[in-house]
Amino acid sequence: MFRASVKSFRVYGPVSRNSVWRCLPSRATMNGTVGRGAMFDLQILYLLGGAADVNARVLIIEDDKDIADLISLYLGRDGIETIHREDGESGLSSVTDDKPDLVVLDINLPGMDGYEVLQTIRRDRDIPVILVTARQEDEDAILGFGMGADDYVSKPFSPKVLAARVRSHLSKARKITGGGDSRSEKESFRFGPYILDSRTFSLLKNEEKLTMSPREIDLLVYLARSAGEPRGQEQIYKEVWGKEFGDISTVAVHIQRIRRKIEEDSAHPRWIKTAHGRGYFLDFEGKG
Numbered sequence: 001m002f003r004a005s006v007k008s009f010r011v012y013g014p015v016s017r018n019s020v021w022r023c024l025p026s027r028a029t030m031n032g033t034v035g036r037g038a039m040f041d042l043q044i045l046y047l048l049g050g051a052a053d054v055n056a057r058v059l060i061i062e063d064d065k066d067i068a069d070l071i072s073l074y075l076g077r078d079g080i081e082t083i084h085r086e087d088g089e090s091g092l093s094s095v096t097d098d099k100p101d102l103v104v105l106d107i108n109l110p111g112m113d114g115y116e117v118l119q120t121i122r123r124d125r126d127i128p129v130i131l132v133t134a135r136q137e138d139e140d141a142i143l144g145f146g147m148g149a150d151d152y153v154s155k156p157f158s159p160k161v162l163a164a165r166v167r168s169h170l171s172k173a174r175k176i177t178g179g180g181d182s183r184s185e186k187e188s189f190r191f192g193p194y195i196l197d198s199r200t201f202s203l204l205k206n207e208e209k210l211t212m213s214p215r216e217i218d219l220l221v222y223l224a225r226s227a228g229e230p231r232g233q234e235q236i237y238k239e240v241w242g243k244e245f246g247d248i249s250t251v252a253v254h255i256q257r258i259r260r261k262i263e264e265d266s267a268h269p270r271w272i273k274t275a276h277g278r279g280y281f282l283d284f285e286g287k288g
Contacts, residue, residue: 059091060103074160088116091109104130130169153165192286196217211261220282230279258272
């Protein structure tokens with residue numbers, strides 16, 4: 001049984017008191033943020049014992065069980081099944097065995113750290129990965145994005161916000177894989193040896209599918225639909241990431257990652273070019 005000081009306790013649905021106490025994490029604030037190393041009052045807003053259908057599986061790789069439990073509570077409200085692993089090695093095994101739809105990955109893990117885990121995941125899988133870091137430093141985010149992360153949150157964080165981000169990435173991943181509503185009209189873009197399909201969100205080179213993250217494909221499709229018109233980082237961030245504010249440097253990081261995959265010389269790109277002072281654009285003709 002977890003020990004928790006409960007000031008506001010609201011539970012809805014057919015649930016016993018004992019089942020509530022079994023689920024209580026010991027680290028949470030009244031406004032719903034999660035941190036480390038202190039006891040806080042806990043307000044339970046979770047619909048326990050609900051009848052929501054499981055619609056996705058999320059792997060939480062986090063060495064702090066209390067934090068993992070709280071994330072599980074909030075994701076469970078949406079019918080999302082969660083799996084918890086406390087270290088990188090067991091987390092990677094779970095990626096292979098349990099085939100999660102998304103991974104919430106703590107950077108500061110014992111033994112193999114989160115960055116190593118992320119690199120290993122990206123060798124074989126394109127599933128969305130949200131990093132969790134204890135430090136609020138841009139370098140952590142930039143490094144994570146460079147390795148293939150789709151998003152990140154810093155501790156202390158709001159589990160409600162994290163749950164919303166998880167839902168957003170799962171929704172986008174469904175559209176990419178065809179599991180949800182997709183565009184009724186197929187749009188394909190051809191440049192050089194590449195075929196970019198916006199319906200299946202795939203990139204083929206000489207009929208072979210390239211390993212691309214969902215965000216990379218999303219960004220490529222956006223540039224393709226811009227018909228060769230340059231788009232600035234702020235505009236790209238707003239349209240592709242769906243956010244008004246944030247670290248727009250992640251746009252440049254993702255552009256570099258795409259260039260490394262499709263350009264013969266990423267320092268002198270043929271396809272994704274920069275119009276200085278204006279932004280990035282996709283050159284369908286690949287002129288020098």
